[in-house]
Amino acid sequence: MTPQRYRIDVAYDGTNFAGWQVQPRHTTVQGELEGALKQLGGRHVRVEASGRTDAGVHARGQVAHFDWPEKADRPDRLLRGINALLPDAVRVLKLRAVPDTFHARFSAVGKEYRYFIDNGSIRQPIDRFYRTWVRDPLDLEAMQAAATVLEGEHDFAAFAANPNREIDGTIRTLYRLSVTKKGPLITIRAHGNGFLYKMVRSLSGFLLRVGRQEVQPVVAKTILHSKLRTARVPTAPPEGLFLWRVFY
Amino acid sequence: MTPQRYRIDVAYDGTNFAGWQVQPRHTTVQGELEGALKQLGGRHVRVEASGRTDAGVHARGQVAHFDWPEKADRPDRLLRGINALLPDAVRVLKLRAVPDTFHARFSAVGKEYRYFIDNGSIRQPIDRFYRTWVRDPLDLEAMQAAATVLEGEHDFAAFAANPNREIDGTIRTLYRLSVTKKGPLITIRAHGNGFLYKMVRSLSGFLLRVGRQEVQPVVAKTILHSKLRTARVPTAPPEGLFLWRVFY
Numbered sequence: 001m002t003p004q005r006y007r008i009d010v011a012y013d014g015t016n017f018a019g020w021q022v023q024p025r026h027t028t029v030q031g032e033l034e035g036a037l038k039q040l041g042g043r044h045v046r047v048e049a050s051g052r053t054d055a056g057v058h059a060r061g062q063v064a065h066f067d068w069p070e071k072a073d074r075p076d077r078l079l080r081g082i083n084a085l086l087p088d089a090v091r092v093l094k095l096r097a098v099p100d101t102f103h104a105r106f107s108a109v110g111k112e113y114r115y116f117i118d119n120g121s122i123r124q125p126i127d128r129f130y131r132t133w134v135r136d137p138l139d140l141e142a143m144q145a146a147a148t149v150l151e152g153e154h155d156f157a158a159f160a161a162n163p164n165r166e167i168d169g170t171i172r173t174l175y176r177l178s179v180t181k182k183g184p185l186i187t188i189r190a191h192g193n194g195f196l197y198k199m200v201r202s203l204s205g206f207l208l209r210v211g212r213q214e215v216q217p218v219v220a221k222t223i224l225h226s227k228l229r230t231a232r233v234p235t236a237p238p239e240g241l242f243l244w245r246v247f248y
Numbered sequence: 249m250t251p252q253r254y255r256i257d258v259a260y261d262g263t264n265f266a267g268w269q270v271q272p273r274h275t276t277v278q279g280e281l282e283g284a285l286k287q288l289g290g291r292h293v294r295v296e297a298s299g300r301t302d303a304g305v306h307a308r309g310q311v312a313h314f315d316w317p318e319k320a321d322r323p324d325r326l327l328r329g330i331n332a333l334l335p336d337a338v339r340v341l342k343l344r345a346v347p348d349t350f351h352a353r354f355s356a357v358g359k360e361y362r363y364f365i366d367n368g369s370i371r372q373p374i375d376r377f378y379r380t381w382v383r384d385p386l387d388l389e390a391m392q393a394a395a396t397v398l399e400g401e402h403d404f405a406a407f408a409a410n411p412n413r414e415i416d417g418t419i420r421t422l423y424r425l426s427v428t429k430k431g432p433l434i435t436i437r438a439h440g441n442g443f444l445y446k447m448v449r450s451l452s453g454f455l456l457r458v459g460r461q462e463v464q465p466v467v468a469k470t471i472l473h474s475k476l477r478t479a480r481v482p483t484a485p486p487e488g489l490f491l492w493r494v495f496y
Contacts, residue, residue, distance in 0.1 A: 011373050013376070060374065083370060088371065088373060091370050091373050122341055125260050125261040125336060125338060125339050126306060126308065127375070127378075128261070
């Protein structure tokens with residue numbers, strides 16, 4: 001039997017998970033997927049994602065890969081078999097055979113995250129697990145101005161939770177960082193060639209401070225140049241964040 | 249002190265409620281609202297809605313009224329006070345003083361419900377509590393044809409759970425019954441001058457059968473004329489249903 005690598009596109013509701021990565025005594029997305037594969041194949045198979053997501057963070061388009069002991073005759077049945085063993089909060093949307101050279105993490109050339117904010121004066125009960133509620137009316141133009149400053153190639157050390165632990169350094173390119181509004185819903189879209197640990201929640205946390213007019217948009221420059229993570233950059237709550245898409 | 253009647257517009261996530269109406273040993277939306285008012289005012293105040301919603305059914309625009317012992321100096325504070333005592337799954341969106349002649353149920357002249365169907369081959373984890381998942385590809389045109397037959401003034405006895413218990417008879421007017429599709433999301437909109445008990449879920453259940461091509465759209469006519477509730481009209485699951493708006 002020749003092992004076969006499979007790429008899976010995964011969506012999950014992160015509300016009740018301790019994040020992506022397997023941890024003892026916690027329910028995680030990786031743990032659920034590896035559990036389903038073990039039930040199907042009778043042995044442990046490691047599932048490698050494009051990157052971890054934190055506790056409470058959702059995914060519309062997470063990508064992962066695993067090596068199956070042999071090529072499946074019917075990949076559609078493998079997909080359905082996995083989904084049948086998963087809780088409703090996780091679903092494999094696509095499954096396809098890929099060459100061994102494909103690696104969910106190392107082959108990724110970009111990612112898009114979206115951060116959703118319910119900016120109504122009263123928190124909407126519907127979708128409350130998929131949006132961060134911010135009661136104070138946010139200054140959209142200020143947030144957009146700050147986002148523009150942050151776009152492009154920068155050293156984002158000041159927007160990482162553990163900048164010293166980043167193996168590939170702290171320089172990344174944000175192709176796009178946009179802030180749009182539709183009714184009370186504000187959406188932050190972040191598309192870049194890579195993201196540091198908790199970078200999107202840090203960018204969002206900073207943009208929220210700008211939106212509250214606690215700091216001027218131009219301060220983004222000073223913070224970038226400082227390369228220092230300080231209290232000026234809070235980490236926004238996880239529930240509004242979605243890993244939207246991974247590019248290869 | 250002169251009592252004052254207040255109208256409230258209420259949104260709720262019905263997932264974990266045993267419906268609107270107070271029931272012993274169950275958590276209900278009415279129970280939560282009356283509990284909050286009792287905490288605020290020190291006595292029991294009855295909250296009357298435009299109509300009950302069943303267990304698991306959501307509301308974007310439920311309307312209710314209650315008589316407060318006196319006119320509130322600051323209605324905005326009363327609103328915030330109520331919301332502060334409610335679980336996140338329920339929110340009063342608006343509160344305003346109304347004359348005693350206003351009655352949430354008897355003054356209503358129409359209602360709009362929406363029923364959301366996730367018709368993808370794989371059930372989306374996000375929003376799964378707000379949509380009914382139907383795996384079989386549904387025939388949209390057939391559903392639309394059946395909906396057109398059901399529009400207008402009819403005796404809807406065959407689409408009610410307990411037609412003999414309807415005090416105001418079983419004739420109602422559906423101003424609009426439409427079926428639209430956007431990606432895998434199918435939306436049924438029902439706007440009428442009134443709805444019998446479980447009527448929207450019955451209409452949706454029938455439209456789902458038509459969509460599965462188990463019955464022809466024209467059968468809607470036969471069922472209407474029969475005035476008999478039979479197994480031909482199943483009750484669709486509650487999670488996809490929203491009370492969208494009440495008209496006065």
